[in-house]
Amino acid sequence: MAYNRKMTLDCNSNPNADCALEAALSIIGGKWKLKIYKALRNGGNVRFSSIHKSLLDISEKTLAAQLRELENDGIVTRTSYPEIPPRVEYTLTELGTQLEPVFESLNNWGKAYVGNRSAIEANEGFE
Structure with missing residues (x-):
């Protein structure tokens, strides 16, 4: 079955017990959305061109769609x-x-994960 974003965001038609989590992940998931959020999170109005410059390797078309x-x-x-x-x-x-x-929780978890992975990989070299 193909991914249906609209259905994922509607818990009435998606009786899955994890519907709310799926909806949240649908909204912030993907390669670019949290990066776009990071560009906007300091408050104020941010121009499209500033967001585009802050994100490497994103096309204008993809940025506009996201x-x-x-x-x-x-x-x-x-x-x-106008x-x-x-x-x-x-x-x-x-x-x-x-x-x-x-965003902060994900960032902190990611830092801890990367640190733990580095420690595990460093210890694997001593076996």
Whole structure:
């Protein structure tokens, strides 16, 4: 069965006991979303070009698609200014700022994991 993001976000049609967790992972999962969150988490409005420059190896098309998903999920707000050249800015919503403890927990767990893996690999060399 193909992945259906819309169904994952709707716990009424997805009676799986892990629906809420699946929904959360659907919103923040993937290669770019937490990196985009990191670029926006310091507050204020951030221009599209600034986000793009802060993320290496992401195409403008992919960044726009990921930002659109985050906007549809209520994590970011997009503001477009009718100027020439066009200016588009993104900011975290209140719901988006509530991700901060999750982001910090994942970051801390990742640091601990990397440290533990390094220690395990170093000890394996002595056997």
